[in-house]
Amino acid sequence: MIEFKNVNKIFKQKKSDILALQDVSFKVEAQDIFGVIGYSGAGKSTLIRLVNVLEEKTSGEIIVDGHDINQYSKKKLQNVKKNIGMIFQHFNLLNSKTVFNNVAMPLILQGKSKANIKSKVNELLEFVGLEDKGNQYPNELSGGQKQRVAIARALVTDPKILLCDEATSALDPATTDSILKLLKRVNEQFGVTILLITHEMSVIQKICNKVAVMEQGRVIEMGPVLDVFSHPQTTTAKNFVSTVITTDISTHLQKLIPEDKEATDIKLYIDGNKVTHAIIYDLITRYTVKVNILFASMSDIQGIPVGYLTLRIQGEEQSIQNCYQYLTELNIEFEEVSA
Numbered sequence: 001m002i003e004f005k006n007v008n009k010i011f012k013q014k015k016s017d018i019l020a021l022q023d024v025s026f027k028v029e030a031q032d033i034f035g036v037i038g039y040s041g042a043g044k045s046t047l048i049r050l051v052n053v054l055e056e057k058t059s060g061e062i063i064v065d066g067h068d069i070n071q072y073s074k075k076k077l078q079n080v081k082k083n084i085g086m087i088f089q090h091f092n093l094l095n096s097k098t099v100f101n102n103v104a105m106p107l108i109l110q111g112k113s114k115a116n117i118k119s120k121v122n123e124l125l126e127f128v129g130l131e132d133k134g135n136q137y138p139n140e141l142s143g144g145q146k147q148r149v150a151i152a153r154a155l156v157t158d159p160k161i162l163l164c165d166e167a168t169s170a171l172d173p174a175t176t177d178s179i180l181k182l183l184k185r186v187n188e189q190f191g192v193t194i195l196l197i198t199h200e201m202s203v204i205q206k207i208c209n210k211v212a213v214m215e216q217g218r219v220i221e222m223g224p225v226l227d228v229f230s231h232p233q234t235t236t237a238k239n240f241v242s243t244v245i246t247t248d249i250s251t252h253l254q255k256l257i258p259e260d261k262e263a264t265d266i267k268l269y270i271d272g273n274k275v276t277h278a279i280i281y282d283l284i285t286r287y288t289v290k291v292n293i294l295f296a297s298m299s300d301i302q303g304i305p306v307g308y309l310t311l312r313i314q315g316e317e318q319s320i321q322n323c324y325q326y327l328t329e330l331n332i333e334f335e336e337v338s339a
């Protein structure tokens with residue numbers, strides 16, 4: 001649906017050029033909710049703005065819906081842009097217009113009939129839960145309601161793609177959740193492909209199926225959300241993951257665990273898709289070891305329980321080896337740790 005091929009973007013400056021994007025390549029498939037995460041200045045906004053040509057690439061290709069958008073004439077580009085809606089951190093509504101007219105604006109600009117506009121706008125206001133707010137002005141609404149208006153406006157031309165630039169970054173956690181649920185409905189009910197950028201891993205965790213991690217203009221890691229969350233490779237990705245999944249015992253708790261030279265501590269990675277056995281019960285009953293849980297943390301990633309479990313095992317060396325063999329046979333990832 002959207003493909004970046006070796007995309008570079010340089011902002012020419014008087015003193016030195018800014019390399020905002022460097023050799024960026026990845027593909028967003030139809031129906032994806034694709035998240036791009038990175039710290040401030042990583043190049044996320046520049047990247048997303050290339051898709052609807054708010055910004056022009058310096059080199060590389062950007063393929064949208066099968067066509068290289070930079071090869072289009074101005075007129076054809078207008079048609080492509082109709083297929084792409086966008087929402088922003090600060091909503092970008094017209095404060096002098098009513099909610100109804102804000103949502104209607106893209107259709108008014110297209111010269112659609114009044115009856116046509118009325119039914120489409122009302123349909124979308126109902127979809128975003130603001131059917132009773134049409135006559136109010138943006139200033140009379142909360143942040144979450146403003147973003148709902150912006151979402152209705154972005155959808156009024158029936159786009160195939162929705163771009164979201166930090167759409168929940170100005171909202172409180174509860175409102176963020178309600179907007180993310182709404183975006184998920186946009187994706188599911190209307191089949192809209194969503195490309196969103198954020199600096200919050202919890203946003204990715206809640207609605208994305210794929211994620212790319214950006215740093216200094218480059219994509220440094222990418223893949224299905226479950227893969228990146230369970231096996232982050234780079235320090236930056238690890239840092240982002242650690243904001244939503246606790247993988248290790250905190251140093252404070254660590255101090256409270258008595259040292260035991262006789263025991264072996266192991267850390268297990270639990271993928272709820274794979275782990276169906278009663279592991280602890282099996283370890284204790286089959287291999288006559290004592291098992292204590294030192295630490296456990298589970299998270300919901302894409303509806304799959306995923307987490308880490310640190311166990312302290314006491315027993316004969318052979319019994320411990322048998323435990324390891326059992327875990328290996330079940331394909332459970334684990335490592336010895338010093339708790």
Ligand SMILES: Nc1ncnc2c1ncn2[C@@H]1O[C@H](COP(=O)(O)OP(=O)(O)O)[C@@H](O)[C@H]1O
Pocket residue numbers: 011018019020038039040041042043044045046047
């Ligand atoms: N219009 C512009 N002119 C000059 N530099 C820009 C412009 N837009 C972005 N940049 C620079 O490009 C880099 C990436 O910015 P941006 O894409 O906004 O990052 P992010 O959205 O990840 O915070 C930054 O160094 C920023 O200062």
Ligand SMILES: [Mg+2]
Pocket residue numbers: 044045046166
């Ligand atoms: Mg930005």
